[in-house]
Structure formats: C-alpha cells, structure tokens
Amino acid sequence: MRPPTPRSPRRRVPHGRLATAATAVVLALAMAAPASSDTAERSRSYEVTGPRTAAQRTAVAATGASVDAVRPGSVVITADAAQAERVRRMGYAVRVLPGPPDRSDGRKATPFDFPPADAKYHNYKEAMAEVDANVAAHPSLMSKQVIGTSYEGRDIVAVKITNAAKKPPGTTAAKPEVLFTAHQHAREHLTVEMALYLLKEFGSQYGKDARVTKMVDERVIWVVPDVNPDGGEYDIATGSYRSWRKNRQPNAGSSARGTDPNRNWDHKWGCCGGSSGSPGSQTYRGTAPESAPEVKVVADFVRSRIVGGKQQIKAAIDFHTYSELVLWPFGWTSSDTAPGMTKDDRDAFATVGTSMAASNRYTPEQSSDLYITDGSIDDWLWGNQKIFAYTFEMYPGPSGGGGGFYPPDEVIDRETARNRDAVLQLLENADCMYRSIGKEAQYCR
Template identity: 80%
Template structure:
C-alpha cells in the first residue's frame, strides 16, 4: 500500500477558535452537568477482567452496564464505574484497574479544545472541517459536500460525495452503485476521523493516476461521513487532555449522566437482546428510543434518502471504530450465523468479502456477535432495514491495546490509515454484486 501524502504542515492552526471564544466554550464544557463517564471522575476507570473466554460470558459482563473495549484470549478490557466493576467482580472474575489515558502533553501547557501537543497531527473539529473543505475545493469535479444535519450542540454533520462528475445528478436508470463510509460514532476513537481524511486525500490525489481508484470513482458513488459525533469528540479534548469520553453530549432527562451510545441507538432490534443498557449512566446507554440521538437520526435519514425508485442505492458500507484490528459483519443481536433477514448466501457473501478484506489489512474477520451480543448497531440496521452489506472495522492497535488503546500516538496515523487502502478498494470493487464473491452473480445480480 502506498502511504498517502502527509497533511499540510500549515494546517495545524488553521481554523483555530479565537481566544475569547475558546475561553467561553471551555467554560461551557467544564460547566456541563457532571457525568460518571469523564476521565476526570475518579469513579470511572478502565479495567481488565480476567476469566471470560466465550461470547456468552462476555455478554453477561456487558449486561452489567460496562462497555467492553477489547476482547483478549482470556480476558476483556472494560470501561466502568466502581459500582459496575463490583458487579463484574460478583460474577466471579478478577478485576484489575488499568492506567488512564496517556499524558501526551510533553510537559507543555494544554490548549483547550485541541489534542495534546505530542498528538498535534490529529485534527480537531475545526481543522477537520477545513481539511475537508480544502479537498472539495481542490477537486470540484470529483467531490461535493452536503450538510446533512446537525449534532445535538449544533455542529454540522456532513457527507462528502466522491465520484466522477460529483455535482451531476445521475439518471435513475444509469445509477452507479453507492458505498458509504462512516466514522467516529464513539467520541474517543479519533483515529477514525483521520481515516476519513485519508480516504478523501487518497481519492482526490489518485484519481486519474491510479487505475483502480479511477475505475472505482468512474463507476461508483462514494459517500464519506467523517464525523458522526463531533460534540463528543470535542468534549473528549476540551481540556487539552484526554477524557475517555464515548457517547454523544445529549442530556438525559432525570439524570446527571449525559450521552447516548450512538452505536446502540439505531432502529433495528433496538434494545432487543441485552446488547445495550437502559441506564443513562451506562457507557452503552441506548437512549430513550431508537434514533433519539439526533446524530443517528441525521445519518439514518440520509441513508433512507438514498432509496431511489424504491431501491436503496447504497450497496455496501464500512463503519470505522477503534480498537482491536477486526473486520466484523452482522448480526450483532444473535449468535446465529443465519436468522430472519440473513440467509446462508447473505452470510457467505458477508464472510467471503470480509475475510478477503481482513487478509489485506491483517485484521481478524468474524461475525460481530462472536465477541458479545450488541443491539441497535449501525451494521445490523443497515443490513436489517436497507440490505446494505455493512461492516465494522476496528482499527489499530490490536486487542492488547499496546499501541495506545483508544489514543494511539499521531506517528501512526499515516501508516494505519493507509493500511486500509486495499480493503476499501476491495469493497468498492465488490459493491455492484457482493454475491459474485460466492459465485452466485447470475442468481442475484442479473
């Protein structure tokens, strides 16, 4: 895989909020209702739980309200408050507290609403917006940006359309297969925003130079949603250091705990199967109702808008997360390989393409529920309601977390985003007929 061009060295301070505005925003962030999930809250920690080895055992642990952050051979890493950790202990497991987020200050003064000085290559919301706008401006025939809605706190959620003649409306009868890439559902998973920026840069610079990229953008429509959770992402770095924030920033009525886990809020099997929490204080709180999180509703409405002439134009998708180096496919709500809405051929096409993508990036391929049960996830919703072949990529580091866990150093950004180039191209190439991968194109894609 070719490494992409580094981000512009002049980009770092571009779009920085002015001092007075920054001070005001910081005051608001720090004055927000207390949450049991801030890294500054002494009752919130990461723990390693030793003993669970099966998906069923891990699901029981998740049902205590903790978030399972990584699955290892004989243990899991969780984020939990003290009461939740005690409930896990009562299940008979050894629970060991782990260190908090890394200090990347380098001994320098932190800048509010920015990454620590040693991680300066990461993009905050303003910088990512500027980078996206610059790419769109540099490639006007290839890219167009749409504001598809607002976050709870009023930040733009955008979708960038990438295709040859991006500003032209394609007649329905000649529609190109569409592929969706989404990023940053969970606030602390900042590497995923860098993945979106990499894709924009790579598509923009390689169109007309790289034969595969050119062919795909001539024959596909790519949609990139770089940031589903801008409020949570900004809150995570609001103090200039990391807070381990996961959810969005939506208040919960009757509770001091803010936030909904966006990836438990999608309107398919929502809250069905013990794969999310009904408690606002949980890291996996599913919200008061499906699509109650405005960010989920915005993206779901966008996906539904791609139904043209009664047919969903989006054929395949990847939702990027960190960490553990995994390629996952539906369903998350059931352990069964096949279930209502998932035939054996569907499952085989998912697995065949998933395993091929994993062979290209070195990730581990498996069905989502092989880890533990989840419900209300984007992949299950995309397949269950729209028949989109949707995958989750858990990016660097691997399940050991040795590369920094949720906060890998910025030195790895270029390497770990470029690592997924081949997998992305493979999905684009398969998107017109995923069943070709199992030799059944004639049956399903005539």
C-alpha cells in the same frame, strides 16, 4: 507492537473564533464541568480476567460496562466503580488499568485541542477545513453536503465522490453507492483520520492509480467523517484525553449525560441484552431508536438514498477503534443465519470480509462472536436497508499496546493507509456482493 514511524514536526494552527456565542458557551461549560458531574468522568478502564465465551462477555457487558477489547481469557472494559464491583461479584478478577496517556510533551495544553504530542490529529474545526480543502481541490469529483447538525449544533457533513461524467461500461443503471462513516464513539479519533485519508486518496490518486480511477468513475462514494463531533470535542476539551464515548445530549431525570450512538439504531433496538437502559452506562441506548440526533441525521441521509423504491447504497464500512477486526452482522444474535440473513447473505458477507481482513491483517468475524450488541449501525444498515455493512476496528490490536483508544499520532499515516486495499475491495465488490460466492447470475442480473 511495530515500531512507530518517525514524527514529522507540525506547527499547530491557532484556532479562530467559535462560530456562535452559543457554541462557545456550551464548550466552555463542557471544559469547566467538574469531574463529579459526569458519569464517564468517574469511569475507569479495567482488565477482567476469566470471560472466555461470547455469552460470558455479554454478561459482563450487561452490567452497563462497555467491552472495549477482547483478549485470550480476558476483556478490557470501561466501567464505573459500581459496574466494576458487579463484575467482581460474577467471580472474575478485575484489575484497574492506567488512564488515558499523558501526551502533553511537557508543554501547556490548548483547550479544545489534542495534546501537543498528538498535534497531527485533527480536531473538529481542522477536520472540516480539510474536508473543504479536498472539495475545493477536486471540484469535478467531490461535493460536500451538510446533512444535519449534532445536539450542540455542529454540522454533520457527507462528502460525495464520483466522476459524474463517467458511467460503468455496458449499463445505463445508476452507479452503485458505498458509504463510509467514522467517529460514532467520541474517543476513537483515529477514525476521523481514516475518513480524511480516504478523501485525500480518492482525490489525489484519481487519474494516477487505475483502481482508484475506476472506482471514482463507476461508483458514488459517500464519506461522513464525523458522526459524533460533540463527543469528540468534549473528549479533548481540556487539552488532554477524557476517555469519553457517547454523544453529549442530556438525559432527563439523570445527571449522566450522553447516548451511545452505536446502540441507538432502529433495528432490534434494546432487544437482546446488547445495550443498557441506564443513562449512566457507557452503552446507554437512549430513550428510543434514533433519539440521538446524530444517529437520526445519518439514518435520514441513508433513507434519502432510496430512489424509485430502491436503496442506492449497496455497501458500507463504519470505522471504529480498537482491536484490528473486520466485523459483519448480526450483532443481536449469535446465529449465523436469522430472519433477514440467509446463508447466501452470510456467505457473501464472510467471503468479502475475510478477503478484506487478509489485506489489512485484521481478524474477520461475525460481530456477535465477540458479544451481543443491539441497536448497532451495521445491524440497521443490513436488517433495515439491505446494505452490506461492515465495522472495521482499527489499530491497535486487542492488547492495546499501541495506545488503546489513543494511539500516538506517529501511526496515523501507516494505519490509515493500511486499509487502502480493503476499502478498494469493498468498492469493487459493491455492484454485486454475491459474485464473491459465485452467485452473480442468481442475484445480480
């Protein structure tokens, strides 16, 4: 593990009154709920020694556990006791890992906030304040749209970044659009910081950095900083970490709460053993595609970018943690090519993905090289909308040595800036991804 950067002391800004009494009641109930009322509260993190192939890892995931990291000769999972026992019966050694880190720093926790030692992370209210501040600071470049609400009524926003007065040289066509989404999984808070970094960078470096300026002039950039605000707030509702993954909608007939947003997208949903039909599972896919309201909000937004029968969004990154990976579709099949994915498509994905990974020092691979998933955002963005969509699994690496899902706030600046060049590469390629394989004339003219 690289040594952490020195901490900059930050005084926590006191929280204001919650927007509505209804929201206050929901959050209070979430905080007060006893551990026994939620399946994920009874889940633990385990290292499973033995699985070495994608098929073996997929079989582990089929127990209902989530595969959180893939290591040489082992995987890390989040599972309840019954799921862990099913994995043991497969003949693997299963070792309990420590729970989320205690970052209280010897101080009293504040409800609905990050532990005191991790004060540089932004909770939902603070993140939305940062969004508003960036938009206000750069009104000629940025605008905010509320594209929908979460199950518990929190706004899901998209920030549009472009210089509307500028056009790509030599064309009258619409600017290519690129989408960046973050925080599908509640405990992956570093991804919100990644989205906020992008807003700050595109705003503050416009007119100063040639690459940033060119992309803001010649692209339309969309940033959705928080796809799962309810889950994120629940994860820190007690002022400490709960290792919550899903959203917070109830499941009829079950005490288990939440749907895994990244198994709820409407392409190959539930098709291939890459998600669970059990509400108690970490990878519960929901009752139907887009049954998670947050997924439907973002999917509707993407569909709204079809103008004149043509999707304007050309490329995308969905940020996750952890393992330091650049992943591309498909997740539902182990084949490099499949219906909806030609060899040229795959080669363009892999060429740009490998180049981005060389920049941020992540590992590039097709998603299904890890294990099979179905109903994921990348598969939907490509399979349904023909958007070149990637997943970035951020810091730390698969060993989890940097804190797993909860890296200390000292790494935020370093690990968000680490993706700067990779993000710019995707923006630069977005007008014609096939240029990367020498086939611009065939596909883009």
